[in-house]
Amino acid sequence: MRKLSLSLAVALLLAVVVVYSVAQKKAGASDAQYVTQALSAAPKAVAKDASVARMDDSGKMTTLRKGKNGFTCMVIGAEKMCADANSMAFL
Numbered sequence: 001m002r003k004l005s006l007s008l009a010v011a012l013l014l015a016v017v018v019v020y021s022v023a024q025k026k027a028g029a030s031d032a033q034y035v036t037q038a039l040s041a042a043p044k045a046v047a048k049d050a051s052v053a054r055m056d057d058s059g060k061m062t063t064l065r066k067g068k069n070g071f072t073c074m075v076i077g078a079e080k081m082c083a084d085a086n087s088m089a090f091l
Contacts (some may be wrong), residue, residue: 029075031064037072041080046071050082 029037034054039047052066053074073082 009054032076035064037079038075038082041073041075042071047073047083053088 014073031054035052038052038054039050041047042050048067049067049069050065050073051063051069052065053061053063053072055074055076070083070085071082072088073080075081
């Protein structure tokens with residue numbers, strides 16, 4: 001039962017990410033604006049070397065900026081987030 005709940009939670013999170021990323025892309029933010037917005041989610045020490053990813057309409061992640069510290073930042077709807085490699089594996 002616990003495994004089923006976790007699977008459903010991950011599936012729901014993925015669906016939310018896809019829906020919000022489509023909305024974000026339609027909002028028309030340029031890549032430069034998107035990178036600035038995504039990096040604002042992290043402390044400066046993390047943001048300076050973080051990757052930035054954007055999800056397209058099909059749910060595919062595109063790297064807009066390659067980082068060096070293992071963190072990836074992105075914008076999902078109106079929410080900004082930065083996560084390490086382990087957390088990004090769930091997306």
